[in-house]
Amino acid sequence: xxxxxxxxxxxxxxxxxxxxxxxxxxxxxxxxxxxxxxxxxxxxxxxxxxxxxxxxxxxxxxxxxxxxxxxxxxxxxxxxxxxxxxxxxxxxxxxxxxxxxxxxxxxxxxxxxxxxxxxxxxxxxxxxxxxxxxxxxxxxxxxxxxxxxxxxxxxxxxxxxxxxxxxxxxxxxxxxxxxxxxxxxxxxxxxxxxxxxxxxxxxxxxxxxxxxxxxxxxxxxxx
Numbered sequence: 001x002x003x004x005x006x007x008x009x010x011x012x013x014x015x016x017x018x019x020x021x022x023x024x025x026x027x028x029x030x031x032x033x034x035x036x037x038x039x040x041x042x043x044x045x046x047x048x049x050x051x052x053x054x055x056x057x058x059x060x061x062x063x064x065x066x067x068x069x070x071x072x073x074x075x076x077x078x079x080x081x082x083x084x085x086x087x088x089x090x091x092x093x094x095x096x097x098x099x100x101x102x103x104x105x106x107x108x109x110x111x112x113x114x115x116x117x118x119x120x121x122x123x124x125x126x127x128x129x130x131x132x133x134x135x136x137x138x139x140x141x142x143x144x145x146x147x148x149x150x151x152x153x154x155x156x157x158x159x160x161x162x163x164x165x166x167x168x169x170x171x172x173x174x175x176x177x178x179x180x181x182x183x184x185x186x187x188x189x190x191x192x193x194x195x196x197x198x199x200x201x202x203x204x205x206x207x208x209x210x211x212x213x214x215x216x217x218x219x220x221x222x223x
Contacts, residue, residue, distance in 0.1 A: 033170060
């Protein structure tokens with residue numbers, strides 16, 4: 001099993017493809033989603049005491065609109081934290097996991113006064129304000145949307161990587177498939193694929209790309 005379909009949006013798809021190549025796979029880059037910025041002016045930051053990022057896309061979208069870099073940043077995982085540091089934020093904490101881990105980190109360490117601003121997708125994969133209701137005031141700031149590309153399934157792929165519930169739903173809509181392996185990065189992404197004929201669904205042990213590749217490797221021991 002060698003040919004791996006990369007469904008995530010650019011620029012992440014190219015990064016994933018490079019890592020797959022280094023591991024001996026043959027990536028097939030055909031994104032099911034594209035990231036489009038929403039038309040906005042620079043956000044007001046009154047009462048904002050910290051920023052919460054759930055993706056690298058959120059970091060990039062916020063950094064493109066605002067010169068603010070002094071607020072403390074709480075990131076869902078290490079890759080998002082690295083993107084925040086690269087964008088110039090000096091104080092960055094990583095939850096090292098999923099949205100629930102970020103909520104726990106914020107509950108323990110977010111500034112007691114003020115609002116946590118969460119720049120991100122128009123349709124986020126999870127509800128961070130709801131997870132912290134009554135403990136930390138979180139205000140969402142939609143800065144981009146993920147739109148379907150209309151991509152069809154490439155010929156001859158052996159496995160497919162699914163980086164989000166939205167991508168999972170787009171992939172499921174293209175079924176049935178012919179016995180390929182689908183490796184999902186999270187329970188939400190995996191749930192979106194349940195019932196899709198012809199897919200052998202595997203779930204990464206952690207919601208990060210390193211674990212995604214580990215699960216792919218276990219599904220393809222000959223590579």
